[in-house]
Amino acid sequence: MSVDELKEKLLQVETDAVAELERADTTVRLEELRLEFLGQKGTLTMVLRGLGMLSKEERPPVGELANRVKERIASEISARKEHFYRLELERRLSGETLDVTLPGTGLALGHQHPLTLVTERIIEIFYGMGFSLAVGPEVETEYYNFDALNTPADHPARDEQDTFYTDAGSSVVLRSQTSTVQIRIMEQQKPPLRIISPGRVYRNEEINARKYPIFHQVEGLLIDRDVTLGQLKGTLNEFIRVFFGRPLKTRFRPDFFPFTEPSAELDSQCPFCLGDGCRTCGHRGWLELLGCGMVDPNVLKGVGIDPDIWSGFAFGMGIDRLAMLKYGVSDIRHFWSSDLRFLEQF
Amino acid sequence: MRLSFDWLLDFVDVADLTPAAVAEKLTMGAFEVEEIRKVRPEITGPVVVGEIVEINPHPNADKIRLTRVRVDTTSEPLEIVCGAGNIIVGQRIPVALPGARVINRHDGSALNIKQSKIRGAVSNGMLCSPPELGITDGDSEGILILPNTPALGTDIIELLRLHPDHVLHVGTRSNRGDALSVIGLAREVAALLDRPMREPKWQLPEPDETSDAIEVRISDTQDCPFFSLRVLQGLSVGPSPLKIIRRLEAIGVRPVNNVVDVTNYVLHELGQPLHAYDLAKLTTRAVDVRRARSGEQLLTIDGKERELSEAVLVVADQSGALGVAGVMGGKDSEITEKTKFVALEAASFHPARVRRASRLLGLASDSSQRFERGVDVGGVRRASDRAAALLLECCGGYLGRITSGGSDKVSPVQVGFRVEQLKRLTEIDLPAQGVASLLARLGLQSQLVGEALLDVSIPSFRQNDLTREIDLIEEACRMWGYDRIPASMPNSTAAPDLPDKTESTVRQALLACGLSETCTSSLTGVGSFGLGGEALQARNTVRVLNPLSEDHQVLRRSLLPGLVKAVAYNRDRGADDAWLFDVGHIYERTGESSQRETGVHEDLRAGGVLAGTRKLSCWNEKDSNELKSQTDSMASNFYVAKGVVENLLTRLNVNPAQISFQRMAEPPEHFHPGRCCEIRYQAGQESVALGTLGEVNPAISDKLSLRSAVALFELSLGAVRAAGSAAVFTEIPTTPSVVRDLTCDLPQAVDNGSVVSAIAQVSGPELREVNLVSVFRLSDDLKSHSYRLTFQHAEQTLTNEQVEQQLARVRQALTEQLSAAFRT
């Protein structure tokens, strides 16, 4: 065959292939055509056998044409394949439409207890103000629960009607306040100190919607040089702003606790009515949030800290009460019920 | 305590302020006012004294009559219609004239009086019954008939003291017994407002020195530092003056008779409890203040027979106790209408002694409440004088002698106050003079000693609570006003220690496993939960000596009983599926207690309970296999609980190779004995228990009617924390891994743990993983386990031959050690 004849043949193969591929309507047919034109026994291969009969000089232009034809056919095949894939995909997708409003599946996550949520929140806020976490035992001696906290021997809090006594020893009680941790920390560490300590406390009180004999408190203690009542106010104002997520007015009412002096009760403007009065605040516009004060010099002396060099403040707040406020929980007993209808709301 | 605003005005002039404004001042000055209550609805005049001069029937009605009432001597009587049946001509009665506002007797609302026509008859006012004037005591039916013929036209509001009054409910403070009185709170109000006090004044006549004198004998002046008895003679017992009645009524004290009312009046006014005895009932002219004899009986004024003990202090004559000192008097010597001679007791008793008696007898009174908080011994005589003056005024009679035992002398107390300390602690920057004048408002006189030291004199009524410089700093600060102190922030920036994350990591892991957190009581009943309670509590359990109830008697030894109870609680409310956990302490006695040691160990535990099925999804598409597989549910059983525990340990980075789940020689009785284990951690030579896990003993499930298997676990967080480690990176191998499956027949008695450890023992480091694929029961004696073994060498590609050699060793070991058989 002459060069021209060969070229003619190649072009004919190309034309035939393109026409055939155009007519192909399945991927199976495409594969047949690929074998027919490009396979080892395919048309193109057959034509190219004629190349051997050409002279060295004649070969390159024909070879070039042959490659072009081969690529043309190959790309035509992949284009057709891609076309069929798209058609197929469209068909498949249109048949796979889901009801997107059916609920999601998978293992449900558990719910965290609101008291934990609130405790963690409180710790985080004070952590941001430099307070480290401390823990102390719930079973305590009268020494830590009362004596070291400057509580007089005949103070009514020591009454059996207020504090639980145990058979572990004549002076072993269930702590009635987390302030016990103040003493334990000050015995172990030198000032300056900043600690926050959450935990369970116990008081011999009849159970009702507002009271449970076991509840949770967070104690805070800061001892440093030149600590003032103003700094106590500032620290607690910051806490309230972050905890309730908005700046609220506060007021410090003088109060009395054996282990702080001066002592104060901190009221915050009711976050629900902003002071106008509502059910939550008993129409007072204010919520009693916590007790606080400057650490009594007797307490400092008792743990060997010189009150003329160091001063400090302490505060204690009820976690259960804060959680009730935060989530609008109407009855403290819900916290202890283990009722899933309650737990799953958090 | 309840404070009458009207009464307060006797001592401090705050008439220009509203009760609410005074309450606010008290609240911000340490005496929280919890409530302000109007004593009676407001009545406004003209309401005057009138006299009925004529009563005629109403022409159109049976039940109402036409009256003519004269309200002054000059003008014509007024025609007034009246429906009450108790009136007769000549009576003096209250008349509300047009323009007056009285009270609607049916609903308590305001009733405005106008000239009106009632069934055609003109009425020029209204004759008033007690409720219409806001008087709640006595007969409420019929018109109020005024005794003693008061002058016509007299203002009834003045006459009957119907002025509006407000009662402030003031919180009490344990260290401020002095403020449990009108005068005490008046001092506070005066100080807080910086206004002068009006001290009460009275005149006492000279006593009749010939009157009876009663000897006072105190057996222990520790119990009773001072005791006085004053004789009053020829009194006539009857109703008190209206002023006293109204004030007592306002604060909720029931008027009894003039003698008793006066003692109550002075108690509330000055804070000094008093008691009046009918002198005629005393068998001797000597009174003892002594401890009661064991078994001694006393009928108290409230009509109850009380058995006394040696801890109780009594006032007694020769024939026995007359009253419980500082708490309540006896019925036998109480004041009656016939009383003519009175012995008035004014004394000081030790707070703890009174508290003890009050608690022992379960008897609290206005008197005990005050003695418990400390009553100023320096004020006893003054209160006795005040009461005597009032008694003479209200009951006539004459003054007898006063006798006493002990001493009411008060030593002067001085407290030094370094002025700069106020600024140091409160940022209130005042010169010495400024500080002194703040204190002076509270009646604390000070003298400047040296440059900046005040020598402060403490009056007797504050010697109880003002003993140190810091107490004076607080008072100065209170007078200055806490709210005037600017807020600032502490000035250190030291970083806090990072909190330990174990607890929160455990919570997060359990939440991710689908368990919800609950909070269970650390106080429980004794064996009341049927969950191994008896055995658990046999030894070393901490008991509460004064438990609130049967359910709060002991400190828990395990979290598991509470969790099982929680399952039963939810089941009773229709929720069979409950996956719950709790993180909390358990308590155990481990030693003896001392001043600072409790001898009780508290262990922080994480406990979990899995009950019912945990649905993986809440819906199920029936005709699609693919979707069905997604909506499987997971029944609670041992293995699920174990999976949760494994997840938790993984989350805390505890090396699984060091963890073992071991059968217990003596499983706790709350577990199914064949379905529980101990979780142990091997740390070098030491094996540490981390906790236990298992299914609830069916006996307990049956008792609590739990329908399906309930699985439990409990871990000691201290041990788990110690077992956890920080993650360390190992290079990812680039060599291919080779996977081989191995199936062997085993005797039933051989457990998976033995197989896995036998495999590990004979394999080199290139055995990276052994995974159990299936367990198949062949017969009662035989089972088949399939494992997938993954081999990978860190550096080189393993040849087929190398892997086969390893497998051969494994087969041989299993055959020899565990009687395994391999089918070909």
Ligand SMILES: [Zn+2]
């Ligand atoms: Zn509110």
